[in-house]
Amino acid sequence: MSKNESISMSVIRRLPRYYRFLSELDEQHVDRISSTKLAAIMNVTASQVRQDLNCFGGFGQQGYGYSVSQLRTEIRNILGLGNQYRAILIGAGNFGTAVARHLDFQKLGFELIGCFETDKDKFGTPLGSLTVTDEEELESFCASHRVDAAILCIPKQNVESILERLYRLGIRCYWNFSHYDITAKYSDTVVENVHLSDNLMTLCYRMNNRNI
Amino acid sequence: MSKNESISMSVIRRLPRYYRFLSELDEQHVDRISSTKLAAIMNVTASQVRQDLNCFGGFGQQGYGYSVSQLRTEIRNILGLGNQYRAILIGAGNFGTAVARHLDFQKLGFELIGCFETDKDKFGTPLGSLTVTDEEELESFCASHRVDAAILCIPKQNVESILERLYRLGIRCYWNFSHYDITAKYSDTVVENVHLSDNLMTLCYRMNNRNI
DNA sequence: TAGATTGTTAATCGATTAACAATC
DNA sequence: TAGATTGTTAATCGATTAACAATC
Numbered sequence: 001m002s003k004n005e006s007i008s009m010s011v012i013r014r015l016p017r018y019y020r021f022l023s024e025l026d027e028q029h030v031d032r033i034s035s036t037k038l039a040a041i042m043n044v045t046a047s048q049v050r051q052d053l054n055c056f057g058g059f060g061q062q063g064y065g066y067s068v069s070q071l072r073t074e075i076r077n078i079l080g081l082g083n084q085y086r087a088i089l090i091g092a093g094n095f096g097t098a099v100a101r102h103l104d105f106q107k108l109g110f111e112l113i114g115c116f117e118t119d120k121d122k123f124g125t126p127l128g129s130l131t132v133t134d135e136e137e138l139e140s141f142c143a144s145h146r147v148d149a150a151i152l153c154i155p156k157q158n159v160e161s162i163l164e165r166l167y168r169l170g171i172r173c174y175w176n177f178s179h180y181d182i183t184a185k186y187s188d189t190v191v192e193n194v195h196l197s198d199n200l201m202t203l204c205y206r207m208n209n210r211n212i
Numbered sequence: 213m214s215k216n217e218s219i220s221m222s223v224i225r226r227l228p229r230y231y232r233f234l235s236e237l238d239e240q241h242v243d244r245i246s247s248t249k250l251a252a253i254m255n256v257t258a259s260q261v262r263q264d265l266n267c268f269g270g271f272g273q274q275g276y277g278y279s280v281s282q283l284r285t286e287i288r289n290i291l292g293l294g295n296q297y298r299a300i301l302i303g304a305g306n307f308g309t310a311v312a313r314h315l316d317f318q319k320l321g322f323e324l325i326g327c328f329e330t331d332k333d334k335f336g337t338p339l340g341s342l343t344v345t346d347e348e349e350l351e352s353f354c355a356s357h358r359v360d361a362a363i364l365c366i367p368k369q370n371v372e373s374i375l376e377r378l379y380r381l382g383i384r385c386y387w388n389f390s391h392y393d394i395t396a397k398y399s400d401t402v403v404e405n406v407h408l409s410d411n412l413m414t415l416c417y418r419m420n421n422r423n424i
Numbered sequence: 425t426a427g428a429t430t431g432t433t434a435a436t437c438g439a440t441t442a443a444c445a446a447t448c
Numbered sequence: 449t450a451g452a453t454t455g456t457t458a459a460t461c462g463a464t465t466a467a468c469a470a471t472c
Binding site for chain 1: 451452453454455456
């Protein structure tokens with residue numbers, strides 16, 4: 001399925017965007033598209049589109065372009081969105097609940113199978129199809145369920161101790177909303193960080209330096 | 213204050229991270245630090261630290277290093293975190309409320325001064341120090357308040373119409389949690405996008421391609 | 425002064441863009 | 449076939465790293 005020889009992160013991070021645009025075109029029943037047209041819609045160069053796609057295979061056809069639905073499916077497979085990786089949520093605060101309620105995990109390659117909290121007052125609260133559970137039950141839960149990834153929606157100072165437990169339980173993949181640097185301590189992990197405050201500061205900088 | 217000649221986005225996006233680490237060191241009462249040591253803590257190269265900082269000025273001293281508190285303040289000023297830009301939140305759903313409650317806007321260069329919703333059931337609900345307001349009052353609100361930025365926490369399909377109003381009201385800076393491409397339509401805007409689902413798909417890819 | 429460490433230039437590396445032969 | 453458009457190589461551009469003279 002692939003010419004895989006270590007694809008650069010620049011390319012990988014563009015894949016979800018291709019997937020989104022192709023999904024939209026597919027919904028609009030567009031059958032085929034050329035790299036030039038797709039590039040125009042996405043506001044990138046046609047060269048980049050062709051280079052990116054060719055990291056994974058020759059999905060197009062000379063003189064014709066790309067089949068939208070086929071290319072969409074290819075990228076879906078490349079991203080592995082059919083895997084339904086089993087994830088647990090750590091922290092049912094503002095962000096944890098928003099993430100759990102708002103995102104369509106199924107469509108994004110995941111299944112949310114548990115939600116853990118330290119705050120007693122929240123135990124038993126329903127959260128979508130889940131129930132907020134005492135964090136102390138983490139070990140017993142993981143003994144009876146395969147868990148592929150953990151979503152960390154807790155403050156930085158609480159991460160160290162819980163991470164130690166998660167790591168001991170064999171969890172190596174993390175979606176991290178905290179500022180704790182996971183890979184620094186555990187180098188054999190796969191981590192995607194979401195640093196909203198960094199993003200907001202960047203906006204501040206750019207507002208501040210508008211017209212320069 | 214600066215050697216400003218269009219700093220690259222790569223450098224800009226690293227600034228908040230420097231700021232975070234320097235703030236931590238400052239809290240730990242570390243007086244001075246060399247580029248080598250800072251680089252080690254941040255897991256980057258000393259060259260990059262020095263190159264990055266020198267985009268904005270010579271903050272260090274040969275043979276000594278950098279004063280932590282001074283450098284922190286410099287970066288704070290470069291980011292413009294003292295500006296208290298006035299922002300309004302559009303959409304008081306899961307994400308909007310999480311963002312409003314969870315982030316310390318003051319420390320990030322902003323002041324959240326309003327929150328607008330279309331769902332009648334939510335009007336009047338308190339949200340931190342704010343109250344959820346009918347979106348129809350947007351125009352009258354902006355007539356009596358300076359608004360520097362809008363935070364869009366609404367689904368893609370609702371963005372187009374509200375954006376038209378926000379733009380007409382003179383708002384040019386956006387923190388965008390939707391998948392609507394703002395700059396495509398309004399090229400004179402400053403936009404930072406947060407695409408959580410793209411991020412999660414990237415995690416899926418990386419989990420899928422672990423050990424390759 | 426000698427040692428340390430910056431600021432800055434030069435070298436390297438990687439990513440993006442351009443060009444075009446291959447081919448549908 | 450002629451036209452269109454890919455896949456891919458080569459050229460360019462930008463970002464990162466290395467090196468070192470300047471200097472505290």
